[in-house]
């Protein structure tokens with residue numbers, strides 16, 4: 401049996417230091433807003449390459465707090481539009497609509513599986529205030545062309561970095577430092593996963609960082625004085641301590657993910673499978689392979705055959721956000737999202753993780769190449 405993701409094995413590989421760090425925090429008697437959180441925010445800002453990191457409760461909150469902060473700062477107002485790629489986890493959309501902004505879904509490129517830049521440009525209206533790019537599946541979605549388009553049209557560029565911790569755009573620029581602000585998730589299954597929920601905002605903008613911190617602390621900067629209707633969204637000391645143990649190994653873990661991806665890309669030969677990113681440098685650091693997505697002709701039967709052979713796979717994601725009941729017919733879809741819908745019908749995610757053995761990787765390849 402090859403599990404999709406063996407979280408116990410991943411966390412066991414950090415022992416005994418992980419357990420010791422947690423026990424140290426338990427014994428410290430200090431569980432929120434303490435030195436572990438402070439330390440992690442500094443470590444993570446320096447790792448990502450931004451001047452600020454504000455931790456919070458999860459990735460959805462991180463993205464939501466960014467948009468809320470821009471509203472409180474007068475940069476955006478409810479009713480404004482945010483262009484967002486149509487193939488993503490629903491959280492990217494939820495963060496936008498929760499703030500009264502309108503997610504304008506645009507299609508993705510069939511090769512990169514990232515935002516289609518021409519369609520992004522066509523979606524611009526007088527109400528557009530931001531573009532939300534998603535480093536989906538762990539692949540960098542940023543390009544200088546997107547940044548130029550945002551600068552030229554006075555739009556904020558928001559990165560959803562939930563799936564791409566450690567990813568690089570170039571040798572000295574990581575995702576999470578490329579736009580105006582980025583939301584990160586430390587959900588346990590992410591490349592940098594906590595032992596529960598966790599998230600962060602990174603940015604170089606001190607005003608934005610301050611507003612995000614204020615909104616995440618009930619809307620208060622001064623004890624019992626509330627200038628904004630905020631929320632309580634915090635990373636706790638135990639999660640921060642765990643993340644500080646795990647962060648130093650993130651690059652090495654991502655390298656192992658790339659090694660597995662490279663093997664999948666060169667050894668999977670089933671003609672019914674379309675392998676991702678044919679044009680990318682296979683060893684390139686622009687992809688940390690949070691997910692290894694294949695497109696299969698008959699996805700559901702392939703998933704079933706793999707299951708029979710003991711290979712666990714998942715689908716990311718079976719229904720695109722604009723077709724979910726919560727959004728269908730309620731948000732603008734300016735152009736057909738045929739590629740996003742095609743991906744939803746054909747995508748299958750293969751097991752990939754830093755603790756997979758070569759034997760397990762070979763079992764996945766063999767099962768895919770000999771499905772009958």
Ligand SMILES: Cc1ncc(COP(=O)(O)O)c(C=O)c1O
Pocket residue numbers: 458459460461488489491492534536560562563584585586587597598599
């Ligand atoms: C692309 C994307 N955005 C946002 C999120 C939200 O993160 P969280 O689960 O920490 O709220 C996730 C993860 O679940 C995600 O995959």
